Amino acid sequence: SGGNWGYDAHNGPEQWHKTYPIASGNAQSPIDIKSNEAKTDGSLKSLSINYSPGSIKSIVNIGHSFHVVSDDKENASVVKGGPLQGTYHLNQFHFHWGPSNDFGSEHTVNGKGYAAELHLVHWNSDKYASFAEATKNPDGCAVLTVFLEVGSAHPGLQKVVEALGHIKTKDQQAAFTNFDAASLLPASLDYWTYFGSLTHPPLLECVTWVIFREPIKASADQINKFRTLLSGGEQQCPIVKNNRPPQPLNGREVKASF
Numbered sequence: 001s002g003g004n005w006g007y008d009a010h011n012g013p014e015q016w017h018k019t020y021p022i023a024s025g026n027a028q029s030p031i032d033i034k035s036n037e038a039k040t041d042g043s044l045k046s047l048s049i050n051y052s053p054g055s056i057k058s059i060v061n062i063g064h065s066f067h068v069v070s071d072d073k074e075n076a077s078v079v080k081g082g083p084l085q086g087t088y089h090l091n092q093f094h095f096h097w098g099p100s101n102d103f104g105s106e107h108t109v110n111g112k113g114y115a116a117e118l119h120l121v122h123w124n125s126d127k128y129a130s131f132a133e134a135t136k137n138p139d140g141c142a143v144l145t146v147f148l149e150v151g152s153a154h155p156g157l158q159k160v161v162e163a164l165g166h167i168k169t170k171d172q173q174a175a176f177t178n179f180d181a182a183s184l185l186p187a188s189l190d191y192w193t194y195f196g197s198l199t200h201p202p203l204l205e206c207v208t209w210v211i212f213r214e215p216i217k218a219s220a221d222q223i224n225k226f227r228t229l230l231s232g233g234e235q236q237c238p239i240v241k242n243n244r245p246p247q248p249l250n251g252r253e254v255k256a257s258f
């Protein structure tokens, strides 16, 4: 079942392969993006991202992170085009961060880590009956990824940060509605794309990754608020890190849209 994996030395990324052998698979994520090895692919279509604020429903503390949950049954918040075949529906979005702002992202670019990383998680609900089923297929999921760097406070992110106060402990959830997830996207939609996996257990190799080159800015205080979430269990300890280190590329090709 879910097991007690985490991000500490005793249950973290270096241990996951014992319970989830695919952790040592050939198409694991995240990766380090070597920009000069990425191949510009002129045949890549532009991305079509249509998010409806009405599909955002709630925010939940899941113990090692928090999710902003989208109602993926409606056709409301979808992405298509780019490297994708078909329509992918927004299931949830979440962030990854570390103990300090100098490195909290999962993907890196030419060895550089960002303060944090946003994952907008979609699945091909035209083709598969559930998210769980989609995760068993190579074309099941698509994750749009935005790097966060420290700068001025992000107005859209502030609404998420303020909601964290209502979900301090594991399994707590709160209504979170009418949020425009598109406000978290950078101005430029230039992206890298490659095939990989979920970045924590079950680590299934079912993700078309779309990583925007341009980061968004968030204030140190906003990112710090992520670390005030508590991870549940007997001793309520703060969630100070939830980022997996980059994994071997194993000959995979990273394409660039630009």
Ligand SMILES: CCCCNCc1ccc(S(N)(=O)=O)cc1
Residues within 6 Å of the ligand: 119, 121, 131, 132, 135, 143, 197, 198, 199, 200, 201, 202
């Ligand atoms: C079968 C149920 C799978 C649950 N797992 C979800 C999940 C979603 C996104 C990511 S991430 N961090 O790659 O975007 C990891 C794990």
Ligand SMILES: [Zn+2]
Residues within 6 Å of the ligand: 094, 095, 096, 119, 199
């Ligand atoms: Zn993630």
